[in-house]
Amino acid sequence: MQPLLQIEDVYKQYGDKQVLDNIDLSVRKGEFCTVVGPSGCGKSTLLRLILGQEQPTSGKVEIAGAPALLPDLSRGIVYQRYSLFPNRTVLDNVMLGKTLTQGQWWNPWYRNKAHEEEAMAMLAQVRLADAARKYPHELSGGMQQRVAIAQALIMKPPILLMDEPFGALDPDTRADLQVHLLELWEKEQLTVFFVTHDMHEACLLGTRLLVLSQYYSDDRGDRHFAGRGGKIVADHPLPKVATSREVMHTDAFKELIEQVKQEGFDPEYLQHVKDFNLKHPDSFQTLLDAEYRR
Numbered sequence: 001m002q003p004l005l006q007i008e009d010v011y012k013q014y015g016d017k018q019v020l021d022n023i024d025l026s027v028r029k030g031e032f033c034t035v036v037g038p039s040g041c042g043k044s045t046l047l048r049l050i051l052g053q054e055q056p057t058s059g060k061v062e063i064a065g066a067p068a069l070l071p072d073l074s075r076g077i078v079y080q081r082y083s084l085f086p087n088r089t090v091l092d093n094v095m096l097g098k099t100l101t102q103g104q105w106w107n108p109w110y111r112n113k114a115h116e117e118e119a120m121a122m123l124a125q126v127r128l129a130d131a132a133r134k135y136p137h138e139l140s141g142g143m144q145q146r147v148a149i150a151q152a153l154i155m156k157p158p159i160l161l162m163d164e165p166f167g168a169l170d171p172d173t174r175a176d177l178q179v180h181l182l183e184l185w186e187k188e189q190l191t192v193f194f195v196t197h198d199m200h201e202a203c204l205l206g207t208r209l210l211v212l213s214q215y216y217s218d219d220r221g222d223r224h225f226a227g228r229g230g231k232i233v234a235d236h237p238l239p240k241v242a243t244s245r246e247v248m249h250t251d252a253f254k255e256l257i258e259q260v261k262q263e264g265f266d267p268e269y270l271q272h273v274k275d276f277n278l279k280h281p282d283s284f285q286t287l288l289d290a291e292y293r294r
């Protein structure tokens with residue numbers, strides 16, 4: 001089966017600064033990829049490349065075999081906040097993507113019964129049917145994020161990108177939305193690419209945990225990581241047994257978090273590029289000669 005997302009030999013530089021360094025990734029339909037890594041390792045940059053908002057300096061990013069040249073309906077995105085229009089009702093916000101594809105974005109009176117029904121069904125999915133006529137400022141942060149998820153999902157994107165979507169929420173709301181997202185993922189068979197700073201969240205939600213880091217060694221230069229771009233230093237398949245948070249209390253879960261902290265976040269623990277912890281069956285690496293040698 002062709003991968004839904006294929007990233008090969010991707011480098012990204014801003015001026016002199018190398019941000020991503022030879023990223024290889026193959027993602028199949030239905031995977032829930034979570035991405036963690038130290039600040040500045042390039043998580044959001046990688047997300048923007050997948051979205052097609054930016055292009056790699058070299059290498060390729062493909063969605064179902066086609067280059068990701070621009071954002072389009074094959075990817076939906078949910079940000080940490082600010083994705084809702086304050087002057088539109090919740091219902092209108094959820095319908096917005098449909099309205100835009102009809103070229104009616106300029107028309108506040110535009111109504112399409114079928115879209116409205118779809119949006120109401122989507123709001124019911126995120127348990128917000130009662131809030132359809134409210135405006136974003138009348139909702140809590142958690143409710144606003146559920147509207148943002150509904151807004152993205154109504155377009156049925158083959159890939160849902162999420163950039164720290166629960167980062168601004170209080171712990172209880174966050175826990176509630178984590179379980180809710182897992183339920184939606186299971187029910188709608190979503191393919192998700194989820195960036196987070198929270199390792200517990202990453203290990204809980206993902207079927208696959210990617211650790212992106214600038215802390216590694218290779219044979220370019222002197223084993224110092226300073227100035228290096230982020231690489232996928234670990235790729236863990238994760239078992240998904242239930243849509244609940246019970247798993248977080250197991251020893252295996254706690255051990256995984258300790259392992260990820262070491263392999264991705266500890267500058268003293270420099271894995272060699274050849275020894276990256278790439279356990280996922282779809283993981284692969286295209287190493288340059290200088291990176292390959294030991």
Ligand SMILES: Nc1ncnc2c1ncn2[C@@H]1O[C@H](COP(=O)(O)OP(=O)(O)OP(=O)(O)O)[C@@H](O)[C@H]1O
Binds near residue numbers: 038039
């Ligand atoms: N448009 C840009 N122009 C120049 N440098 C950029 C640009 N976007 C990102 N960078 C730099 O690239 C590096 C990676 O940024 P990015 O936001 O992708 O990292 P991140 O892993 O998401 O960080 P954080 O965890 O802090 O959100 C940073 O050093 C950042 O300053």
